[in-house]
Amino acid sequence: MNPIKRIDPRRPFVIASSGLRRITLGQEHVAGAATDDIPRLGAHGEREKPRRTVEQAGRVLLVAAHSDRGALDEHARQAVAAAAIVADARTEVVLVVFGELTDDAAELGADKVIELPALGRPVFAPDRAVAALKACIAAFSPAHVLMPDNATGDGDLGRRYAALAGASIATQVVEIDASHVGVYVDAQRQFASRAWPDVVLLAADAVSSKLPFVGAGERASLPSESAAECVVDTRDQLYRDLGTVQLDAADVALEEADFIVSAGNGVTDIAAFEALAGAFGAAIGASRVAVDNGYFTRDKQVGATGKTVSASVYIAFGISGAVQHLQGIKDCRHVIAVNLDASAPIAKRADLTLVGDAQATIAALTQAVTAARGAQPAPGTASSRATLNEGVAA
Structure with missing residues (x-):
C-alpha cells in the first residue's frame, strides 16, 4: 500500500488576493526572507514571468x-x-x-x-x-x-x-x-x-x-x-493601390469569412436572422440542429462534421455549444454567445456572453446597426469604392 504523499508546509508560498497562503513549487522558503524573494502571482493566479536581462546591449x-x-x-x-x-x-x-x-x-x-x-x-x-x-x-x-x-x-x-x-x-x-x-x-x-x-x-x-x-x-x-x-x-510607381472592395458576405466561403453570425435551435425567425447578417455584412453559419431542421443548407454547418472557421468575430445565437460545434470555432478570435442558459457550454468558450432571448437580441441589434449606419453607402457599391479610392489617393 502506497503512503499518501504530503506537501511539505515549509515549501515556498505566496499570499493570494483572498489572503490565504498558497504553496508553490521551487526552493524551500527561508523564514524571514525578503519580500522580493517570494514568488508573485499574476492577476489570474499565475506566477509572473521574469523579465529577460539585457546588459549594455551592443x-x-x-x-x-x-x-x-x-x-x-x-x-x-x-x-x-x-x-x-x-x-x-x-x-x-x-x-x-x-x-x-x-x-x-x-x-x-x-x-x-x-x-x-x-x-x-x-x-x-x-x-x-x-x-x-x-x-x-x-x-x-x-x-x-x-x-x-x-x-x-x-x-x-x-x-x-x-x-x-x-x-x-x-x-x-x-x-x-x-x-x-x-x-x-x-x-x-x-x-x-x-x-x-x-x-x-x-x-x-x-x-x-x-x-x-x-x-x-x-x-x-x-x-x-x-x-x-x-x-x-x-x-x-508603375502601379496604384485602388483599395479593397468588399464582396457580398453570402459569396464568401465560411472558411474564409472574417465575420460570422451563426444560428442554432434558439433562432425561430430565420428571415430576421438573415436581415441581421445583411445589416452586419456578415456571413451566415448554423449549428447541426438548425441544418437538420431544414432552416439552412449543409454548406452553412459549423462544427467538426461541417466547416471549421477562423473568423475574427463569431456571434452564436441560440447555440448551446455541443463539443462538435466548439471544435469548429476553436480558431475564432472573438466569440460572442447569445443564449438563455448562462451555463451552456458555449458560454465557457465565449469571450462575451449575453444572457437573453435570441430573437429579441436579433431585433434590437438589427435596429441599432441600421440606425448607426444611417446614410452610409452599402459595402461594395460604386459610391463606397469611390470614397475608399479617394482616401487611398489622399
Missing part, C-alpha cells in the same frame, strides 16, 4: 511583421519569440510592426517596438514598405532580420529587401539556434543547415510563441532622418 535582432487590426498572428508571434530565444544578455530584440499594435509587446518578447500605422493592411505599397524596412535597419544596424515566411506580405517584403540590398537570406527556416539555421531541401527529403544569414524567413511552427520570460516592451520611434527615408515618390 547587438540587435530586428523582427518585422504586419499586424491585423492591431494584433500579430501566431506566425508573427513565433518570429518574435525566435529572436527572443536566441538573444543573449547583450542582444536587444526590436520589433517593427507594419500597422498598429495593441498586443502586449513585452509578453511577445520584444524589448523595443516601432509602429508604422500608415503601412498596415490592407494598404498595398511594397516600395514604401521596403523603404521603411531599410530605414529601420539603417537606424538600428541589426545583426540579423527575422520575419515570418507567409503569403500575406511579410515573406514578400523580406525577399524584396534581400534582393534590393544584396543581403543573404534563408527562407522557410524550420530550426534555429545561436550558431546556425536549418531548412529542408530536396522536396523535404533532406535537411541542411548554415550560418545565420542577414535575413531569416521563419516557417510556421518552427518555434513556440510561449516564452518563460518577457521583454522590456518599450515604445520607440524612428529618428527624423530615418523616417524621411520611408517616403517614396508615388509618381514613379
Whole structure:
C-alpha cells in the first residue's frame, strides 16, 4: 500500500488576493526572507514571468511583421519569440510592426517596438514598405532580420529587401539556434543547415510563441532622418493601390469569412436572422440542429462534421455549444454567445456572453446597426469604392 504523499508546509508560498497562503513549487522558503524573494502571482493566479536581462546591449535582432487590426498572428508571434530565444544578455530584440499594435509587446518578447500605422493592411505599397524596412535597419544596424515566411506580405517584403540590398537570406527556416539555421531541401527529403544569414524567413511552427520570460516592451520611434527615408515618390510607381472592395458576405466561403453570425435551435425567425447578417455584412453559419431542421443548407454547418472557421468575430445565437460545434470555432478570435442558459457550454468558450432571448437580441441589434449606419453607402457599391479610392489617393 502506497503512503499518501504530503506537501511539505515549509515549501515556498505566496499570499493570494483572498489572503490565504498558497504553496508553490521551487526552493524551500527561508523564514524571514525578503519580500522580493517570494514568488508573485499574476492577476489570474499565475506566477509572473521574469523579465529577460539585457546588459549594455551592443547587438540587435530586428523582427518585422504586419499586424491585423492591431494584433500579430501566431506566425508573427513565433518570429518574435525566435529572436527572443536566441538573444543573449547583450542582444536587444526590436520589433517593427507594419500597422498598429495593441498586443502586449513585452509578453511577445520584444524589448523595443516601432509602429508604422500608415503601412498596415490592407494598404498595398511594397516600395514604401521596403523603404521603411531599410530605414529601420539603417537606424538600428541589426545583426540579423527575422520575419515570418507567409503569403500575406511579410515573406514578400523580406525577399524584396534581400534582393534590393544584396543581403543573404534563408527562407522557410524550420530550426534555429545561436550558431546556425536549418531548412529542408530536396522536396523535404533532406535537411541542411548554415550560418545565420542577414535575413531569416521563419516557417510556421518552427518555434513556440510561449516564452518563460518577457521583454522590456518599450515604445520607440524612428529618428527624423530615418523616417524621411520611408517616403517614396508615388509618381514613379508603375502601379496604384485602388483599395479593397468588399464582396457580398453570402459569396464568401465560411472558411474564409472574417465575420460570422451563426444560428442554432434558439433562432425561430430565420428571415430576421438573415436581415441581421445583411445589416452586419456578415456571413451566415448554423449549428447541426438548425441544418437538420431544414432552416439552412449543409454548406452553412459549423462544427467538426461541417466547416471549421477562423473568423475574427463569431456571434452564436441560440447555440448551446455541443463539443462538435466548439471544435469548429476553436480558431475564432472573438466569440460572442447569445443564449438563455448562462451555463451552456458555449458560454465557457465565449469571450462575451449575453444572457437573453435570441430573437429579441436579433431585433434590437438589427435596429441599432441600421440606425448607426444611417446614410452610409452599402459595402461594395460604386459610391463606397469611390470614397475608399479617394482616401487611398489622399
